Amino acid sequence: MMAEVEKNNRNMYFIAIFISKIVKYLYLTQKYTMKKLFTLFILMLGFMCLEAQNTYYPQAFFDKKLARDMLGFGNSTIEGVASTKQKNNWGIKPLLGEKHYAPKGTVIMLFPVTPYFEEFYDMRRKYENKKTTVYMSEEAFKYRVEALTDDHGRFKFEKLKPGKYYLETIVNFTATASYQQQTGTSNAYNGYGAYLYSTPIYSTFFYGYSAANRESKFVEIKQDGELKEIKL
Numbered sequence: 001m002m003a004e005v006e007k008n009n010r011n012m013y014f015i016a017i018f019i020s021k022i023v024k025y026l027y028l029t030q031k032y033t034m035k036k037l038f039t040l041f042i043l044m045l046g047f048m049c050l051e052a053q054n055t056y057y058p059q060a061f062f063d064k065k066l067a068r069d070m071l072g073f074g075n076s077t078i079e080g081v082a083s084t085k086q087k088n089n090w091g092i093k094p095l096l097g098e099k100h101y102a103p104k105g106t107v108i109m110l111f112p113v114t115p116y117f118e119e120f121y122d123m124r125r126k127y128e129n130k131k132t133t134v135y136m137s138e139e140a141f142k143y144r145v146e147a148l149t150d151d152h153g154r155f156k157f158e159k160l161k162p163g164k165y166y167l168e169t170i171v172n173f174t175a176t177a178s179y180q181q182q183t184g185t186s187n188a189y190n191g192y193g194a195y196l197y198s199t200p201i202y203s204t205f206f207y208g209y210s211a212a213n214r215e216s217k218f219v220e221i222k223q224d225g226e227l228k229e230i231k232l
Helices: 002-028 034-051 064-070 115-127 138-142
Strands: 054-056 076-081 083-085 099-101 107-112 132-134 145-148 154-160 163-189 195-221 227-231
Touching: 064 107, 064 138, 076 195, 083 163, 083 195, 099 163, 107 154, 115 132, 115 138, 145 154, 195 227
Parallel strands: 054 132, 076 227
Antiparallel strands: 076 154, 083 099, 107 145, 107 163, 163 195
């Protein structure tokens, strides 16, 4: 996996050099003005970045017989509440931040933790970013169970066998942010009424926007008939 990422980075480097040489040639032959060349260079780089999006899949063998058996009927239950918190400016969810419960009808997915899934999760944790996405195969993604949340974000999976499971959902919510804007000035004068200086006055404005966070958890059922209550 790491070798593939390094290979893509090298390819990006050589493509950038190639584009710069083309732009230089066009400038020296005076076929384009500098302004047009700069615009062309930006457009070509933008296209290159779009093409640089990488998609990876686990290389482990997906044993559908094992996955099907792990999702067989049992007597255990996993139930809980799905919620999330608004991230701060550093991308961290504050410990004491306001909870946003999953809206009614939010899909909760449950996957059996097979060797294939373990590789998928490890790859996604290590390598996924804005330019790299890790997916399960279409066949592996089919082997899951889904539940829907109620009005309070609660969900339930019943008739599960003992085993290890992975639960995941996307919680949509309305977040609140703020910004400051100068709305006036405050002037200072001395005792004789002569102007000294001005201080800007700022007001804080709040606005709402739509956001979504991925929430997940590993859950292990050790005995048949067990009830697991979780917070997702």
